[in-house]
Amino acid sequence: MQIISYLDIAHLRADSYAGGLLSVNELGIPVEFIHSEQIRPTDLQASLYGSTLGRYLLLDVIGKGLAEASQQKGAPLVVASPDLLPLAQRVRRPVCCLQRTENRPLSDSGATDWLNETELQVQLNETRSPLLFRIHSRENFQAERTVPGFSECARSFDVLEPLSRIRRILDSLQRLQAAQGA
């Protein structure tokens, strides 16, 4: 079974954050969903950490925390924002950020085209534009092993779509918590 995990971290009201990690199978059906409770740094913590607070919260606290809590530890991790790519230094799984392009299709499905050390285009669908994979390092991503899994999943579903599900779930959880708090 081919699994892909997706991570998104939402910046909520009042400087609080919450993250969700969704793992789906080759049909795009969820096999795991975990989420953090809202984290709100105190004024003192904000003062101490200064401008690094956001990065620390996103990467070391929420991102790494969720990745380590996930049962799907070997699955590639698609992050919602390039800011989360440094997670590749903190977890032992391929990490990437995907972006649509309007470029001309590459030769075949599964074909890759390295644009530079941290960006490659991958043709996941025979007739559509290639996707841009942004990565932290080649060593972490291991394109030769990771890309075929994305190609397999892309036959069934849009491999970017699960990220929108996470955001909707986080939004609904936030509304739920707000309603309970009111």
Next chain:
Amino acid sequence: MPEDSLSGLDESAIDAEDLDALHASFRFAAIQSGLEARIRVMSTERMQTQVAESFSSVALGISPPAAQRRGLLGLKAASPWQQLKIPVSRLRVQSDVELAREEPVARPRHFADELPRELAAEMFRQVYEQCDDCDEERELEVVGVYHDIPPECAASIVLEEGLHHARFTPSASGNGRYTAGYSLVALRTESGKLRRLLLRLG
């Protein structure tokens, strides 16, 4: 999350290791934004002195995570210093796959001419078979094909206006089983009505 507070901080409860960590963090804070406003955060004169000494020492140039890895912020559980760090171990994670399965899954539309030739032929053969007995629907146009929609979730399928996506809800399966290989074919009849067929293709 409750607000942390430094009020009532007992300096004597801070051991040497904790103070080292405190210095490291305040050196870092100083590097980050330059200082004095942050000193005022501290509640005791002794701490202000320590921090001032820290500023005059060599800047560490390391981030709080790096300091934590090096043991500078990794303190004892009961330490008052815990109030200053954001404890990774306290990240509460909840698991709820059912919640995720209640969220609709979107399948993008493909056009018939995007399908491999054999698959397209198989699709048209099944469409003709299933619609052969419908008098009013002699002319049918395939307006969209949506791959891998499990038949167990058929009751939840919704075709988006504009037909760009078909959505289904995994929880509609009821038993957690999802059969692969079925595609939803959207057809438009002569009269403009939309018909849907779930076909096993490939």
